[in-house]
Amino acid sequence: MKLKHLFAGLALPLAGLAFAAPASAFCGFYVAKADTDLFNDASKVVLARDGERTVITMASDFRGDVSEFAMVVPVVDIPQREQINVANPALVDHLDAYTAPRLVEYYDEDPCEAERRYEQMREMADMAAPPMAGAMEEADDFGVTIEAEYEVGEYDILILSAEESDGLITWLNRNGYRIPDGAEEIVSAYLKRGMKFFVAKVSLERHDGSAMLRPIQVAYEDEDFMLPIRLGTVNAEGKQELFVFALTREGRVETSNYRTVKLPSDMDVPIYVKDEFADFYKAMFSHQVEKESGKAVFMEYAWDMAWCDPCAAEPLSQSELRELGVMWLEEVSDSPTPRGGFGPAPVDVFVTRLHLRYDAKTFPEDLTFEITGDRENYQGRYVLRHPWRGDYTSCKAAGDYANTLVKRWDEEAISLARLTGWDVNKIRGKMAEGGFSASALKGVEIETPSPQKSWWERLWGNG
Incomplete structure (x- = not known):
C-alpha cells in the first residue's frame, strides 16, 4: 500500500x-x-x-x-x-x-466619443470654467474631498478621502459609480486606516x-x-x-x-x-x-x-x-x-x-x-483588453485606434509566447481565428510598421 x-x-x-x-x-x-x-x-x-x-x-x-x-x-x-x-x-x-x-479584463471605449469628449473639455477650458467645480461642491456636502484626478490608460481615476463611509458611497453613486450593497464595511475599514482611496468595480x-x-x-x-x-x-x-x-x-x-x-x-x-x-x-x-x-x-x-x-x-x-x-x-x-x-x-x-x-x-x-x-x-x-468594435472610418481617432490595435495584438502574441514557451505563430493563428488581426479591421488602411532595428542601431542611432 x-x-x-x-x-x-x-x-x-x-x-x-x-x-x-x-x-x-x-x-x-x-x-x-x-x-x-x-x-x-x-x-x-x-x-x-x-x-x-x-x-x-x-x-x-x-x-x-x-x-x-x-x-x-x-x-x-x-x-x-x-x-x-x-x-x-x-x-x-x-x-x-x-x-x-x-x-482581469478591460473594455476599450469608442475612440470617436473620447475624441468628442476631449474637444468638449478643451472648449470648457477656453471658457475658463473651473473644472469639476460642481462635483467639488457636492463632494464637500458629503464629507468627501477629491484629492487628485488622473488618466491612466483608458481609466479615469479619482483619488478620494472621506470622513465617513456612507457619505463616500452616496457621493460615488450620485456621480455615476455603481457601488454594490454591502460595501460599507470594507470602505469603513479603509477609512479608519487613514487611507486615500479610489473606486474600482470588479466581478468576484x-x-x-x-x-x-x-x-x-x-x-x-x-x-x-x-x-x-x-x-x-x-x-x-x-x-x-x-x-x-x-x-x-x-x-x-x-x-x-x-x-x-x-x-x-x-x-x-x-x-x-x-x-x-x-x-x-x-x-x-x-x-x-x-x-x-x-x-x-x-x-x-x-x-x-x-x-x-x-x-x-x-x-x-x-x-x-x-x-x-x-x-x-x-x-x-x-x-x-x-x-x-x-x-x-x-x-x-x-x-x-x-x-x-x-x-x-x-x-x-x-x-x-x-x-x-x-x-x-x-x-x-x-490582463485582457477587449477592443472597440465599430466603424473605424467614422472619425480620425477611430482610424488611429485601429492602427494601434494591430501593434497591440502582435505584442500580446509575443508576450504570451515568452510567458509560456508556446509557438508565437500558432498564437497569432488562434488570434486571427477570433478576429484579432489586421484582416479583421475592414475599411481601414493599416500602416505597415517599420522593420525593427537591431539593439546596437537603437543604441547609437547608426544605420
Whole structure:
C-alpha cells in the first residue's frame, strides 16, 4: 500500500469594488483565478509567524481512500494535546482563493466619443470654467474631498478621502459609480486606516471549497523559521507542488536558502486566454520553473490583508485569521468600532503566497524563511483588453485606434509566447481565428510598421 505524505512542520504550516492606495492601483473586471486546484500533488501550508511563535496549518489535495493517506510532521519537541488542532479546510481554501493569481479584463471605449469628449473639455477650458467645480461642491456636502484626478490608460481615476463611509458611497453613486450593497464595511475599514482611496468595480467569484482532508494545525515556539520538505521526497512519484501562505505583521516573507522570484505579472495576453486561463497558467508556471532550472521559489502574491485590487476573493475576516493562528489579533474583536463605523477594526496582517515545484534533486535542503519587512504590494495579474468594435472610418481617432490595435495584438502574441514557451505563430493563428488581426479591421488602411532595428542601431542611432 502506498502512503502519500505531506512532510512539513516545525523546525524541527467582492462582487463589487475594491479600494487601493494610489501608488498600486490596478482595477479591472475580475475574470478568473489560478488557485491550487490547477495543480496535481499539491500541498498547502499556512504559517502564521510572530517573533518565535508559529502556528502551522497543513493541508493536502489528497482524495480517495483515507487509509492510503499519512501525514508526518517533524517536531523539535513533543507538543501537548492543547497545541494540536484540526482546522476547517474552508479557511485554507479562502486564503488560497484570496491570494490566487488572477485574470482581469478591460473594455476599450469608442475612440470617436473620447475624441468628442476631449474637444468638449478643451472648449470648457477656453471658457475658463473651473473644472469639476460642481462635483467639488457636492463632494464637500458629503464629507468627501477629491484629492487628485488622473488618466491612466483608458481609466479615469479619482483619488478620494472621506470622513465617513456612507457619505463616500452616496457621493460615488450620485456621480455615476455603481457601488454594490454591502460595501460599507470594507470602505469603513479603509477609512479608519487613514487611507486615500479610489473606486474600482470588479466581478468576484468565490471559491466553492474542495474535498481535501481537514488540515492539521500545530502551535509552537522556536527561533528558527523553517519548513522541512526533504522527507516528502522519499517516496514521492515525480515532482511535488507546495504552496506556502505566510502571515506576518511585519511584511513579505521569502526563502533565505533558495532564490525567491516574482512571477512575471501585469502582462497583456490575447482574449482567447479567457477560455484557457487554467492551461495558460500551468504552462506559464512550468516555463518559468524551467527557466530557473527548477531551483527557485516563486512569489505569486504579497499584499496587506486589509484590502485587494482586484479581489479574487474577499479578505479573510479577523476571526478566520485567528483560526489560522494569527495570534497577535487575539485581543481584537470583530465587532464594529466605537466610532460608529460599519466594519471591523483594521487588520494588521501581511500575506505572502509562495509556490514551488520540487524534488530531492532540485530542493535538497529544507526551506528556511526570513521576514523582510517589505510591505510593497505584488500580485500575479494578467490582463485582457477587449477592443472597440465599430466603424473605424467614422472619425480620425477611430482610424488611429485601429492602427494601434494591430501593434497591440502582435505584442500580446509575443508576450504570451515568452510567458509560456508556446509557438508565437500558432498564437497569432488562434488570434486571427477570433478576429484579432489586421484582416479583421475592414475599411481601414493599416500602416505597415517599420522593420525593427537591431539593439546596437537603437543604441547609437547608426544605420
